[in-house]
Amino acid sequence: MSRKPMLPDGLSSYLAERWRGIGLSLVIVVATIWLGVTGQLGLYIHPRYFIFTTVMAVLGLVFVVSSFVYRTPSSGEPVSARRRAVALSGSALLLVIAAVTVLALPPATLTSATATQREVNSGGLDGAAAAEDAAALVGTGDYERLSVKEWVSLLAQSDDPALYADKTANVTGFVLPDAADPDNVFYVARFVVTCCAVDAQPIGVPVYQPGWKATYDTDDWVQVTGTFVSNPSARSADALAVLPTTVEPVDQPSDPYVY
Template structure:
């Protein structure tokens, strides 16, 4: 056997490296095609991840062809890592295979409560009413727009009677009366790891069995003011409640 002829061990390591790269390419492209990226990263990164997946898959196919034709002699020509070659490759391959087998799940009420969603997380208001004029039509605001507006001017009386048309998923904090729930959305800035919930109290008619926790709803109504735990807060009094499917992009910027 010549010095340039790879032995079986080297060939196995080379094929393992190529398989790991190819698996990651397939995983990223799968997430891009089936919409899983929408629950994992901010939309700004969709194109980058899709292109990266395509590049990894192309590299895997090219290197497979080169190895098959005998143009790669050893695994070292493929690999550069701070970890030992076998360990790094198995970590990459194992993670990719796990991602292909297990489908990431959308955040639910449990994650929202764990990340701070509650009536206390709604903006605390001032004791005195002050003048305020909104520059955006209230019915055009998303739930996140409402919360941001309240963060800028946390006086609920400024919004009395304004129309609302918002959507999100249902939360039932323990300290709310039975005819209230919190409508929530997660805000994402980079990826799912930094997502955090924002919520608004909704006053509705009916029972909690009518609108199960984690169900997605479109709420039309008007802004009123209620008092929770001694603090006045803006509440949306629902005049129309419509179940909706989970949005393709469940997060908002």
């Protein structure tokens, strides 16, 4: 005696055809809303897009829920029981993998692995705006308030050592080895995000400290205080570098990128 299918042919065919797309859409919109609620969207997109992205995710959730309620007409083509079972089980497995990947694994920030694929200080800065912000802080004489982005902007304007002789830098970022002289120079680096993490560009302030690898690891977050000098490294492409007085390990900030 043959066993009857647990689901009517029409319903099982419908689920086999539509469940995968609807389920994946549900995982994506729920993950986006969750990132927005937990304040982690900044690991993926620029803050200017937070509201737009969250609103669109909520609308997407409404459409996904509606698609479960509203059933579109089937194609009318018969589907074998085996094909239905394979489609349903494959969809279920794919959804479980997607849900675990997107929802269970913690969001990760960009690291040196990405930075080494993109040239440091080659882009990501709005030169005029960054220079204006940096100049405003320079005018106050409180140089230690300048961020990595602002120091990089100033260094791009001029690398005359005399202009930096009396200025102390106090910057925080992750350790990124200088590709030209990794044993003696590293960057206090951050990623500049203009739209999303895909277009993020690494920027950094060079630090001259021979043998730094004995104390810090690549991607460690540090706070460096020191003064600018003509870069003693003959191989590094940077004309100036910070000669550190202190290098302190710090925790990764909640917002590791700059905008």
